[in-house]
Amino acid sequence: MAYSLIKPVSAEISVLKSRFIGYAFPLKKKEDLQEILSSMRIQYKDARHICFAYRFLGNEGASDDGEPAKTAGMPLLNLLRGKDLDKTLLLVVRYFGGTLLGAGRLMHTYQETGKLVLNKAKLGKFVEGLRLSFIVSYRDYEHLKRFGEKLGISLKESKFNINDVSFFIEKEIKMASRFLEEASSYGYSPFASEKIMFLEENI
Numbered sequence: 001m002a003y004s005l006i007k008p009v010s011a012e013i014s015v016l017k018s019r020f021i022g023y024a025f026p027l028k029k030k031e032d033l034q035e036i037l038s039s040m041r042i043q044y045k046d047a048r049h050i051c052f053a054y055r056f057l058g059n060e061g062a063s064d065d066g067e068p069a070k071t072a073g074m075p076l077l078n079l080l081r082g083k084d085l086d087k088t089l090l091l092v093v094r095y096f097g098g099t100l101l102g103a104g105r106l107m108h109t110y111q112e113t114g115k116l117v118l119n120k121a122k123l124g125k126f127v128e129g130l131r132l133s134f135i136v137s138y139r140d141y142e143h144l145k146r147f148g149e150k151l152g153i154s155l156k157e158s159k160f161n162i163n164d165v166s167f168f169i170e171k172e173i174k175m176a177s178r179f180l181e182e183a184s185s186y187g188y189s190p191f192a193s194e195k196i197m198f199l200e201e202n203i
Helices: 032-043 073-082 101-119 138-151 171-187
Strands: 004-006 008-014 017-024 050-055 058-062 088-095 125-137 156-160 163-174 191-199
Touching: 004 017, 008 088, 008 101, 017 032, 017 101, 017 125, 032 050, 032 088, 050 073, 058 073, 073 101, 088 101, 125 138, 125 171, 138 163, 163 171, 163 191
Parallel strands: none
Antiparallel strands: 004 125, 008 017, 017 088, 050 058, 050 088, 125 163, 125 191, 156 163
16 A cells, blocks of 8 residues: 655755755656756755655656765665655755765765655555535535535535535545435535545544
8 A cells, every 4th residue: 555745844964064955745746746856956056966766656766966876866765665655756955065975874864864854754545535526506515515524525626606616525435425425315416526546644
């Protein structure tokens, strides 16, 4: 069972005046990877290295960004593999402090920075779920909103039109099916339905 981050997280380590600033980001779509990397390169344009590793739906990669081979990207990638993280980017920005650390200590520092970041992260697990879209009356919207709250379901992107309200839900199959049964009892069927891999927050 794969996991991912609920939200981005960061942490920092200093070794012999070198700063190692670690980040982990959830990737909702493939394009997020390059968008985040581009943003970080602008934010940390004066940093010596921005090393990273990612996993996304069976694809994975790593970059040492000029550090000695396999001292940065691979340790970060192994951390993602070890925690079975998917749709995740793990990144470490390094500001060089003037003292060479040596390959062994360098690898250890990147690994420890990555560990520190991931230990702070709040994770969720991927479960099979449903995305259901509805259009309902104002009165029934309020009832379904209260019913959804009991199941831990929020009515997302609610759009209040002149005569009705449109929204969608995303939830694991069991709870989504219970919501669908309640909506059906009021005479509503979803106008769109699809199976998704839903990120459920760990309690």
